[in-house]
Amino acid sequence: MKVRFAILILISFLFFTKESYSQLFPRFSIAGGPTTGWQYQNTDDLNNEMKRIGIPTFPVDGFLTLGGGGFVDLPIKSLNWLRVGGSGTGFNYKRQITNSDNITKTVYYSYGSWGITLEYVRHLGKTFEITGGAYLSTGKLTIDYYQNAPGYGNWNTIFTELSGLITSDNLARKLSVRFYSAQPVIGIGxxxxxxxxxxxxxxxxxxVNNDWxxxxxxxxxxxxxxIKADGFNISFGLNFGLFTK
Incomplete structure (x- = not known):
């Protein structure tokens, strides 16, 4: 009898809690997961430099991006159209060549950004929805250049080169620039x-960029x-979490 009474009390509590939640907080979601996409960038200036130093060029039709993110639908009746999210994405591409003197030249071109998303959500029934908003982010573009002669990697040789006692074909340079961006975004979920x-x-x-x-x-x-982060992009994400509708 006591067990049945306790179960009845629990069921009643859950029912009234759900009803109260539906009246005060009509929708609530919190979720996150991985994303993949395609980022288009103008690589003309970058590839001009690659040609000048004799290294294969980077793609002109875009870059595959990988990342992740999450979002929250605010559980406030007057703001149930607003979704707040955060995400990060990027890519890292490599080009390399070895010349007739067995000197290897390598360039890595990488992009990374992270920021917040503010979106208006329009529900199309209980399954589909469309969104529109803005992604505000910051990030970096980085170009790493390495030139290594055969046999490079000996500890003593490395520090002898730094002392200036010998000339060397081994070079390493890292160029980077900080950018700040705003991106109009539309989506379907x-x-x-x-x-x-x-x-x-x-x-x-x-x-907009800082100085390199x-x-x-x-x-x-x-x-x-x-050489900028500007360009069209698309992304697809799978989000796992709690959704009430």
Whole structure:
């Protein structure tokens, strides 16, 4: 009898809690997961430099990006259209060549950004929805250049080169620039299961840069203006979490 009474009390509590929650907080979601996408960037200036130093060029049709993120639908009746999220994404591409003197030249071009998303959510029934908003982010573009002669890697040789006692074909340079961006974003989402949500986004990144820096944060002059994070991008994400509708 006591067990039945306790079960009845529990069921009643859950029922009234759900009813109260539905009246005060009509929708609530919190979720996160991985993303993959495609980032288009103008690589003309970058590839001009690659040709000048004899290294294969980078893609002109975009870069595969990998990342992750999450979001919260605010459980406030007057703001149930607002979604707040955060995410990060990036890529790292490599180009390499070895010349007739067995000197290997390698360039890594990488992009990374992270920021917040503010979106208006329009529900199309209980399964689909469309969104529109803005992604505000910061990040870095980085170019790493290495030139290594055969046999490079001996400890004593490395420090002898740094002493200036010998000439060397071994070089290493790291160029980077900080950018800040705003990106209009539209998307379409679908609830695949009660705990999984899929989302396809498209946007166009607009950015402003600081000055390029080399190695130990030394400012770079005469840097090409066309190596930027700007460009169209698409992304697809799977989010796992709690959804109430």
């Amino acid at each position: 679908a609830f695949i299961t009660p705990y999984m949500y899929a989302k396809l986004n498209a946007g166009y990144m607009l950015s 820096k080399v190695d130990d944060e030394i400012p770079v002059t005469n840097a090409p203006s066309g």
